[in-house]
Amino acid sequence: MPKLKCRCENVIDLSPVPCPNERFLIGSMEMENVFDALDENASSAETILETQTQSVIVCDRCGRFYLSKDDDSNEYAVLVPEAAATNDVTEAID
Numbered sequence: 177m178p179k180l181k182c183r184c185e186n187v188i189d190l191s192p193v194p195c196p197n198e199r200f201l202i203g204s205m206e207m208e209n210v211f212d213a214l215d216e217n218a219s220s221a222e223t224i225l226e227t228q229t230q231s232v233i234v235c236d237r238c239g240r241f242y243l244s245k246d247d248d249s250n251e252y253a254v255l256v257p258e259a260a261a262t263n264d265v266t267e268a269i270d
Contacts, residue, residue: 183254186237197236200229
C-alpha cells in the first residue's frame with residue numbers, strides 16, 4: 177500500500193484508485209493537443225494524458241502540494257499554500 181507522510185505528519189494513503197488526494201497538472205499546449213486528439217482519435221488523447229501530465233498529491237490536512245519530480249520517482253517538490261490572509265489580490269500586474 178503506497179503512502180506518503182506529509183510534513184504535517186498526516187499519512188496520505190495513495191492506494192485507492194482513483195485516489196482522492198491525487199491531481200494531475202497538464203500544460204495548456206498539451207491540453208489543446210488532447211482536445212484536438214479527442215476529435216480525431218480518442219486513444220491518442222489518452223496517450224497524451226498519460227505521458228504529458230504531472231502527478232500532484234494534496235494533503236487533506238494542511239493543503240501542501242507534492243509535485244512528482246518524474247514518473248518513476250518517489251521524490252516530490254513541496255509547495256506550501258500561503259496563509260489565507262495573504263492570498264488577496266490587491267493589484268493587477270500587466
